[in-house]
Amino acid sequence: MTEDGQEHLLSASRNLRDLLADSSIPADVREELEADYQQVEAMTEKLARGEIHLAVFGKVSAGKSSLLNALVGKAVFSVSPLHGETRQAQTARWDEGQAGGVHLIDTPGINELDGEQREKLAFEVAERSDLVIFVLDGDISESEVNAMRIVTEAHRPVIAALNKTDRYTPEEQAQLLTALRERCRDLVKPENIVPVAASPRPQLVVTVDENGLETESQRLREPQIQQLKERIWRVLEAEGKTLAALNAALFAGKLTDQVAARMVKARRQIAEKVLRSYSLTKGVAVALNPVPVADLLAAAALDVALVVQLSRVYGLPMGRHESGKLLATIMGQLAALMGAVWGVNLVSSALKTVSVGLSVAVTGMAQGALAYYATYLVGRSAEAYLVNGKSWGSNGPKQTVRAILDSLDRTSILADARDQISSRLKSASR
Template identity: 55%
Template sequence: MPDDTLWRRLKGWLARDPGGAVVTPPPRDPDAGAGRVAESLRNLLDDPGIPASIRHELAADFERIQQMLDKLERGELHVAVFGRVSTGKSALGNALLGRDAFSVGVLHGTTTTAEHATLDEARHDGLVLIDTPGINELDGEARERLAFEVAEVSDLVVFVCDGDLTREELDALKTLAATQRPVLLALNKSDRYGADEKGSLLTHLRLRVAGTVHADDVIAVAARPAERQVVEVDAEGHERIHRQAPAIDVAGLRERLLAIAAQEGKTLSAINAGLHAGRLTDQVSTRIAETRRVLAARLIRHYCIAKGVAVALNPIPVADLLAAAGLDAAMVVQLSRVYGLPLTRTESGRLVAVISAQLAALMGAIWGVQLVASALKGLSAGLSVVVTAAAQGALGWYATVLIGRAAEQYLIAGKSWGEAGAKRAVADIVASLDRDSILREAREEILKRLRTRST
């Protein structure tokens, strides 16, 4: 059953905060947590209760969950570099990889799409690096979208800057942090600063991002230090000028990444995968609920026609309409199958009796006079037998709609009337339906069928 075990387990694992963001408390034992999420993902992928049509419709999402499961089983940690154009994101990716995996350029906008490469040196820790395009050219909304996309594919983000943060950079940093991924801030091009200048810039940055990035995670790097003129004086006192690039310095950042990967790698991947699965589970349940509602509406209509025509052909006193429960019980048996909570014929008969009793109590006063008046409304004097029969059939139809909808509600709530009880639930349904338009439609439909029968 799609609503039970896995779904409950997954949802239990993922607690929602009031703002709607999904927050997963990191499990104490990362491996156990990752194992639990992997199992949930596997169950979601294999859940026989998910109809093929819904699987097909959400194929891309299922594919993504499969990839995340593979990644989780391989124990990889995906790290994205994010930031303004030309801050040296690609250069930093290369420096961490120890090879030129990403193109680096003086021109703005060298990287135009997200690319990823495995961090060679850290392969045993399963770090995968993702390069992204710069955020300058984008307006606020597009920047936010990119941040979400990046967050979606990464477990951890290194935000790269090359000086103080602009307002846009700070906004983007906060957007990323709000997606629940850990964010590190790398101050790149630190070769351009003297030691004091670098120290005070770091202190300033730590203050600016306090509450968003931990002070230990604000780290200076030099991914591709610019060449400098170096003057060498030989033994004879001759000066020789040549250009030399200072050493790359990403050791602090690499160490921090590896430490995070070692400590929480699997937990972070698991959280990320869990978030995805939680969203997909919600989507799948929404789609299943929609499909069920459509099926249920079709089924109720089918029984409305059957009952409406039967009553029209065999007029019975209005007061007996609710008691003529045979067809309604058959309908409820079928509805219970649509909702995956099959009821026996006896159980559904009992449910129909409960609903009918509520309807009778609710409408005792109006059931007779007002309802008949409604059913006949709009019909001219000198009614033919067929027309009055159709009006009475319409009442049978209306009673079936009410019973069907009430039973549906009871099934949707997992065979329960909820805290307020059957009386309230039935009253709400009566109030929510447009009685006159249902009766009008019923009358027309029944008349059409009676005419077809008589010709």
């Protein structure tokens, strides 16, 4: 990057927040943009922390602790055939294991006797959870239904797991599932009631050798939790929390190609949201307050915050300094490649000074759309670097940025930008 460019980058070290503090932007527009911006920030912060609170709940000895162990793939929680293994010391002191961003919340079993305490527990579990797995080991009792109702009324998604299916024949299992789906039909979607075997008993195998001699041996069996994992996944996806779950150890053990592909897709979707939100904010700010042409490129380089956010989405968090350096590299490439675009901008800017009759809104809009486009390009380039594990790869920054520039349909992005900017301005002034 040229000396000049560096200087622009430094002199224009305002971020979105500063742009939004600009008094030339109407207060109501600023408010709306600020809300968008905060939403995106909160989203990526949560992502960076990757927090999912996943609780099990259900009656004593249903296999709650066993199920959590099966999910993490190791014996984190204490399991026992005795009722009440997980103690209800204090409701605040639940045995809580943390596995790479997934907080697994083990809870003491609810018993049939103490109704009031049961409700309190159900409520507290729900409060702390993003998702509750209600563990059953047979038909559901009235008190279990009530506890489940409390959780769903707290608007927490519930998946019911019918555990210990190794103890049932396939027919029994099917009957039980049908009965459960019927009894819980106003609380849990049928597809969210799944069979599992968290800790199936070893299978007794009898072998007979050629002499007719029988030997008995035990064959250990793996937990059957695939269907449950799939549902957890779906529910978190619907809740917009897939990525946090994907990042977490819960699924890390079995990072199949399919999982990897979904991860890429989920990240791209979130990154696109972040990109669009920043581009729009920038576009609106510039449309309302057109900056001198020479500053426009630098103004695009302001988006350190955007790069910081993107780095979180890709699980490779970068600070402002590192993001700033990456931006300088990208801007250097864009400055060289985008002569034509800035030429267009020059024209619109020239129009503004020459033709007095031309409304500011028109030129402002043209500049705003360009600022949107520039921010979008910067973001996509930063994204490419992040996708590649913080590297430009063998292509280097020049070819990478050029490939992005070539792959994007400038006309339609600019049209989009104009649409979005004007509708944002309209909705704010209503």
